[in-house]
Amino acid sequence: MEPRLTLNSRQKQMLALLLQASAPVTLKEMAGELGLSVRTMQRELEGISRRLVPFGVTLIKKTGVGLSVEGSDAARKQLLQQLSVSPSLKIFSPEERRHLLIRLLLTKREAVKLFYFSSKLDVTEATVSNDLDKLEPWFAKHRIALVRKPGLGVYIEADEKSIRAAMIDHLYEHLSQEQLMDMLSSYSLSFTNQRKLELSIRNHLLHFIDPGIIGQIEEIVRSSEMRRGYEMTDSAYVGFVVHIALAVQRLKSGENISIDAEALDKLKAAGEFKWAQQMAEELSACLDIDIPESEVGYITMHLLGAKGKRILTPAGEPQERGAEAYAARMIRIVENELKLTLENDPSLYEALLVHLEAAINRIRLHMEIRNPLLAHIRETYPDIFAAAAKASRYLQEELQAEVPEEEVGYLAMHFGAAVVRTKTTSPQRFRVLLACSSGMGTSRLLAAQIGKSFPHIHIVDTVSLLQLEAAIRKHSPIDLIVSTVPFEHETHRVVVVHSFLKQDDIELIETHLHGLPLIGTAAREAYTEIEDTVMTVNRYGEGVVQLTNHLFFADGLEAASKREAIAAAAAFAGSIVPGIPVPQLESDLLQREELGGIVVEESKLAMLHCRSTAVQVLMACVLRFAQPLSWQAPGQDAAVRTVLLLLAPRSAPKEHIEMIGEISAMLIEEDFAETVAGAPFDLVQKELKSVIGQGYMNRTGVFFRGTQ
Template structure:
């Protein structure tokens, strides 16, 4: 009987065939939670039995595959063979149903969806229940009438918000322009179900409009002298294309008059009006002021990302956002009686989330949270904590924080608590020879006073050795009598566990965690972990992914310096180009076998470290580190001041080392979304 493996099970097995690993590492590589991995393992173990392979979990080693060599070869062959069945997740099917409802204004019968997706009408009905929840968050109604079918109704701005979110769920901004142009030429995105969703989305944009929009947009930008990053250009192009398509269908959008009046005072509104005039001439469509207002918001958002000073709105300093994130976590930690800042990742994640969120709030743009109802239902306590902490944002930035954003803050707090439970619940064995009653009393006191400990066993002195064999992951023995045990450490306490005992135990595990973090690697020369995190923030603050075209090294360097010359910290683009060129001439910078180049230099052209990723429209032949020629699809640009600190050198060095040590990093840099790239960089820099 053939083994039917899901996509994630296949990925798990490919990693395990390379050798034992932990659930944490599997979760990190596959972009899911540790709990999801642990939930998948029992089912996967059952499927492997038919191949004569067992899934083993051992303390200190992790998860491994055990079986005869021929069984392992058979598994390898099975994983190499493409899956015959094209899998479609409920989420993918629901997206395709939503797109069908957007494409067709009239009712659609359930049986037509059932036939299209090869499922039962009951399955389609369940999908529609879920779709109704999704649409309700946008204020859109799903109407179902027996004998007639299903269709949707809603305000134009809400339908636009839904379509826009679908685009950004499925596309990276930096890829959009190229994909839209391919669509213009009649091309399609190859692949399975995900590609089918993307092609249907692109189908919402009239191919005949794109070329004219690009022409008008480029003309207006050149006349104004403004510079737009590729990502901002893509976002604006998609917005205009969707807007014109909807306007052609008689669907218009409105904007709050007071907010529109403020937008009219900006130079960006003048550019939007000029662009609107060109579009009206090109397509014979009247463009209302509300549309111009939304175009203005795109331009203002782009200007903020470029770091320009906006007197009419405001600019967010990353240190200020990091400070706000720290205040929120301190406030939430006080209420939850937990030190959330011990989890370095939550500070990084929350700050990265808050910066664009606050820009949207200041611009009056809506924050959408599709998970809000689930968060409120599942984590009411965290919502309460996040709501109080969010008042700090309102006071500091003078913006109202909506419930949707409070939901996101609650998610970040919840993630820190979950990680904390996994990391801080240290397993211990209790030894209490004075009787069962006193042993249980001690266990009860520990559970109450030290909830961060997990009691693995309660035993007598005679049974301790056997218990430690049974629980090799125990981090300490807590005993009411002196013991001679080599490992793990023994913590001596009184049978009633007094306050001094509690403090001593806490101090022991706190010191242990600090040593573990030091062993994981602290950036040299930067001292405390918090200072190291600040350095990582500084380097990632202006990180950007850009697409460039180049036929040779000279053109590549010209394209790179053109993109970065206005970035904060770049003092001389010419000096940067000269130093990068000298470094490339002295030795090749392409990494053998990865299709990736690391252009790096210490240069007087920067006053602080700079990191950027530049993807090539067409592969470029470059010299690699072995002296051979390598086809390069992307360049990672790493710049340091002429006299960098030890910490700055260490952080950049970690990224270079990650290309060799992390087998997924190069692929993510070449093809991943901007979110995936940031997550991958944070993973190797944490």
Template sequence: MKSKMTARQRQMIMLLLDSSEEITAAEIAGNIGVSVRTVHREMEDTEQILHDFGLALSRKSGKGIQVNGAEKELERLRIFLQEEKPEAFSGEERQIFELCSLLEAKEPLKLFALSHTLKVTVATVSNDLDELEPWLRKFGLQLVRRRGYGVEITGSEADMRRALCRLAAEHLDQSDLVSRVPRTGGHIVFRKLLSAIGQIRLLAVESLLWDMEWSWTSELTENVYMELLLGLSVCVRRGEIGMVLRSPEEASSLRKSGYRNISGSEQFVNRLEEKLELKLPKTEILYIACLLDRAQESISSADFVYGDIALMDTVYRLTEQAVQRTGIPFQGDRILREGLLEHIELAMRRIREGTRIRNPLLGPIRKDYHYLFRIIRDSVEELGLDFPVPDEEIAFLVMHFGASAERLNQLSRKVRAILVCTSGLSSSRLLGERLRKEMPQLEIRGNASWYEAARMHKEDYDLIISTIDLPLEKDKYIKISPLLTAEEIDKLMRFIHNMTQREEDSGALPEQDQLTAAEAAEDRIRSYRGLLNEIEGLLESFRCCPLDNDGTDLPDTIRQMLDKLRGSGVTDAPEILVEKLLEREKMASQVIPDTGLALFHTRSSNVLKSSLTAYRLKEPLILNGNTEVGTILLMLAPRTLPKESLEVLSEISAMLLDTELVHLLEKGTESEIRTCLSAGLLHFFENKR
């Protein structure tokens, strides 16, 4: 039987025992001062402790969690809790505390001092440090330990900041970072980590970043925006405690080429110093310029939703496997396809980098979607990937497929709602579909990041539904858990009822309803027109040309392709496009699997209008190691595009998995290719209606 448990586990068990009915994870989190994510993370060990006492956890979808067992065993556990002194920290908590302490220390720390603070033996701390060494080496850092000297982390300041940012990403929610209400009653380890990353300054830094009004920041994904913000916050915190970069070489270690945002960084640092009353050396301007450059470059690396053809093929095969096992026509759900492409690319990167993957909803998903979980696990295994996929990632995929299944029952809606959900795109879509199903009066207008929601115009929505605390006044939004319990549905119903009642009393609702219906009809007409205009323009300008590339390399072949577009008004800077297309090719294979066809594509401000052309090469190129490519499909688009244009371009990319179209691109006539494209895009348009 377990004789020790952490203080947090003890608190959770006591709450469960004291409750006469089910209690939600959100309620447990609120009572003990941690995030819902942390509660789910602790639940597996807590369940094992209860099992040791002959008890079990019962989870009821929509209601919550409850301890079940004989009264005799329940009483025995109560007595044990009264007599048992819990461990102050779990092993994971100790290591977070040790890392934060060492990364902020200006001189070596004594093992005895750490062991005294953590209330464990020196040997325990030494063992913790043994386990931390491989993690630190991933960031180019070394753990130095000498008798009589103590222990310290050595390495560059830039690498120490990278380690802190990764530590925060692995153990904190976005809610922990952006909430206005500090968790003063939270665990000491939680507070230690928040302090180390400068959370107290984070919202002030974010406000300054937004006030810079750089056009590119609005194009960043939520993940990239948070990475940038976290990097800036850590930079400020390190500056405040004197841990600054000492040389330009150290500051520029994140880049191998020149800086794009030096001027912007200098302006930002000037405002930062003025607002926060601190002084940063010139080297920090270079460092912040690196952070800004990396964030901005992430935009160009995500030119189209369907960038990596091999990735698209993986998504296609996964979807087909799920269709065969369930009979549900997932392949017709474009929202699912887009979501899977976005998620799987990030998931593969996380797995290959060895990043710790956490999914706070793993337990509930396994329980509530056990059949679908097994189906998706089997489908993933069938793909034959060269790396194991953990259950946490399978659960994320289940969210996508679960949301797709829920979409079959969409109903009419009246109240415009925006979702803010930091567990990721998959969980926000699953929550959105469950909301639509349970509350048909809701019109989910889309998902927003916390920083977008904080700045939205009231005219754009009636209601913000968030799974985290937002930096807004409490009456500006409603907070629920991602699992949408029965109590939260009631809470939402009351909120909507009260809101609509107030609007009816003021006489605003009838007019608003009329405007909303009219605007919705006009929006659909505009969307259809945009789709048809994009389809018509691409089909009319499509050309399939022979290209004499004999004796030329890839860069010169691309130059020849762009030269064919001269006079068409597609681009005003072909040489810049050559660089972007080559950069894209280095990032991921452009070759369609098992074919001699490659798709080269980019979006750029130097592209003036969308273009789709195919080129039959006289001399095949060797790409992707050893693949002979005889035909290149070139897709170009402006940097700023309406969503309808993006949808059409993405659909064309997806059509490249159709063997008939691939065969025609390699061997068919221009007329045959255009006919095939027309039929596919017509089918796409009719399904959109």
């Protein structure tokens, strides 16, 4: 039987270098070539030497000379062949090691020796000890003590509530809510690439959750919602399903959670407790597990935090002021802070009221929430965030419970959207300063003509040239200076016109106004970048998540013509995402193709794309056909082997369309087209994700830098 070679990627690099060298190689030379430290290579050499014996070759070390591999030509050739086909053992990066240590420690019930970790991670015990030092703050933040006892090992000490919270946080550190939604819901679908998706889920979830029960939990939750005529938001749904799945796994492991008796009594008074009981009974019967009353209490908390139909108040206390009063008072606080009028915005009041009804329950129950946009909101819109924080302090005093920053961030998003509406519902007003030699009749005549021709201009003053600088300081900010006297200004644009405005003058002013930043005037008086809201950036992010989670590949499809290829493309999309009406999608693709298609003849690549009511998310599919097919278009008849299929919902926002457009825009790059047409799918997927990611950075970079 032919011996097998098992090496990690570093060892394979080192051995390949030695086998191909015509003379001995020193450790220093090898370190420079491979970018490794001498100490690392010395450790790896021990593993290499042991594994060479079955191949009849020997690793020779000569002091002052270097390293070499000695053996017959046949043995060396066999070793090189094995080296090229043998899989590499995983080498964990420092970050990956620490993530794995967190998972292992959170799930182990007993002390574990450092040797166990070092052998599992293929590093020294000193490295493991150093990693644990760096992880102590993470565990401390989650109210978990990391205990290390000589002779016994390493373990954690914490209550079950803290351990579960840490598990959930660790999960969200690696997966967004959108990714979790996509992963969790996939268990009720028959994806053709289910194996790939399962592996992805296992990498992130299997340590804490049994993926096999996700579908059963979802079915119970969905049917329960339908019976009550209620549907959770996606984020609430994800949090709820993950909570139940984790609770079930912990209960199966014998880990029960406790709840304060007084808190449980308050929860029992809520109507949601009966809902939680019914769900717990169904879960118990389906999963063959006893769910204690304490778990029912925590399920109730999640329902209250997600549903928000009533406000939970302490037992025995009079009903507090309702969410309506809180919303009205918070709007007034923000108005005072921002020096804006928001009370006439019904959308703000309604949105804030809905948010507060659920938020008050979360705050009273001290539930943890996550806001992935918190850092961006706080840093990019500090004034809005500060105003929302002040309003939150009022709410905190009323509720006698801390309002977390994540909640403040969500409130800031509501107020930020209202500020945008105050700007966009009013016409854009450019601030213009008029100047002439005397500041008398000529400027007044000019002002009258400009006011008639440009209703969107606000003339802040009419002055002489001698008064100009004082007027600029007084009326700042100024968008434009219009003058009847030729001159240049160091910091402001100047448009020189006739005293009696001519058509050329009107066009010249209009041209300069178009060249001004849209966010000037009133918006600068409030917030420099308020129109580019958090929601806009978030929509770009949604587009990225949808695309990266819906990249699919098919090989060996059958079609003899473009018409058949379009039918095959629609059918493939329908097989990947059940529920897609294939005839509708096929019809939409045909209609779009009739308007003109895109073919890269050199790569035998064509693109099909459309916006359709048949799809609900952005999708990108690379479809390869068994044989080249005739792709006929006006003035063109090309042979096509690969089709790039790009799909978007008809109602997709422009940010989503821009993100999927990043892919089609790259087809002009020969290397990109060649990769899509002929590279293995893992490389195609990597390239597509790179294009999408770079497009996201380019587009959102404008928001982070400010409007140019």
